[in-house]
Amino acid sequence: MRRARNTAQRHQGGFTLVEVLVALVVMAVMAGLAWRGIDGLARAREVTQSNLEATERLNTVMAQLEADLLAVYDTQGVVPAVSCDGATLRMTRTAPDQEGVQLVAWQLRSPQWTRWASPAALRSGELQEHWLRSQQLLGNETNQLLLLGGVTGMQVYFFRGNAWTNCQSSAGTATAATGTPGTSAGTGTPTQATPPPAGVRIVLTLAQPRTGTLTRSFALGPQ
Numbered sequence: 001m002r003r004a005r006n007t008a009q010r011h012q013g014g015f016t017l018v019e020v021l022v023a024l025v026v027m028a029v030m031a032g033l034a035w036r037g038i039d040g041l042a043r044a045r046e047v048t049q050s051n052l053e054a055t056e057r058l059n060t061v062m063a064q065l066e067a068d069l070l071a072v073y074d075t076q077g078v079v080p081a082v083s084c085d086g087a088t089l090r091m092t093r094t095a096p097d098q099e100g101v102q103l104v105a106w107q108l109r110s111p112q113w114t115r116w117a118s119p120a121a122l123r124s125g126e127l128q129e130h131w132l133r134s135q136q137l138l139g140n141e142t143n144q145l146l147l148l149g150g151v152t153g154m155q156v157y158f159f160r161g162n163a164w165t166n167c168q169s170s171a172g173t174a175t176a177a178t179g180t181p182g183t184s185a186g187t188g189t190p191t192q193a194t195p196p197p198a199g200v201r202i203v204l205t206l207a208q209p210r211t212g213t214l215t216r217s218f219a220l221g222p223q
Helices: 004-012 016-068 124-132
Strands: 082-084 088-094 101-109 114-118 144-148 152-161 163-166 199-206 212-219
Touching: 016 088, 016 101, 016 144, 016 212, 082 152, 088 124, 101 124, 101 152, 114 152
Parallel strands: none
Antiparallel strands: 082 088, 088 101, 101 114, 114 144, 152 163, 152 199, 199 212
């Protein structure tokens, strides 16, 4: 009777050391699982935010490229309205909010995609000088902007003759009445003997933060 009373008094007085240790172990395991869950959620949120920012920037860049192509201005032989040498896409466009014509160069310097815009030109000679300068860009010129990083490849196609062809191909072009493409006297600047393409397709190879290829097609504005 006395032993039963003592046992009851011990249970009423608190937990044993073994019970406390077991409780601590259980709480530690639960805390570890909870931390792993929170850490996983935080990482997933960071990845989602990074992808969202990359998508928004990519859409902004493509919107700028579309704006350039919609504003293409055919200079009727002074310089090509739209041309590409594989690494640089060049175009002449009406200068925004001012008079004159700009030469715009979209250039791949792997892994960076940049855009350079010349000052507005009011004379043919000025535009030809901008054309020559666009062939000697170093990447640190004024008015040159870094648009995207992580771009390892760029392919450009022109829509001519109801078909997409490589931008450096002559397929689908027709010689104008002025003759075959030549060079402006004393400038080394190629003349535009064919009209600009009806559309331009860009295929980018992306490495970071996304991997894969991105293809966008654009129609040129009325000439």
